[in-house]
Amino acid sequence: MSMCTDQAACRVRRLAPLSVSGQRIWTVAIVQSVRSALAALAAHKGRTAMTMLGIVMGVCGLLIIDVLGQAQNAALTEKLARLGTNLVSISPGIA
Numbered sequence: 001m002s003m004c005t006d007q008a009a010c011r012v013r014r015l016a017p018l019s020v021s022g023q024r025i026w027t028v029a030i031v032q033s034v035r036s037a038l039a040a041l042a043a044h045k046g047r048t049a050m051t052m053l054g055i056v057m058g059v060c061g062l063l064i065i066d067v068l069g070q071a072q073n074a075a076l077t078e079k080l081a082r083l084g085t086n087l088v089s090i091s092p093g094i095a
Contacts, residue, residue: 041048
C-alpha cells in the first residue's frame with residue numbers, strides 16, 4: 001500500500017480506461033475528458049463551490065449593470081421627449 005503525500009491526490013479516484021472497440025477515437029477522448037473533469041470536481045468540492053459562486057456573482061453583476069444602463073437610457077429618452085420639438089440645436093462646426 002503506497003502512502004500519498006498530497007491529500008487531494010489521495011482523494012482522486014482512479015478511472016478505469018474505456019474500451020475503444022467500434023467507437024470513434026474522438027468520442028472516447030471526449031468521454032474520458034468529461035469523466036476526468038467530474039472526478040477532479042468531486043475531489044475538490046470547496047474549490048468547485050467557490051468557483052461556481054464567483055461565476056454566478058459575475059454574471060449577476062453584468063446583468064445588473066446592463067439593466068441599470070437600459071433604465072438610464074429609457075429615463076433620458078423620456079426626458080428628451082418631454083422637452084418637445086420646438087427647440088433649436090446649435091453645434092460647433094463650419095456652416
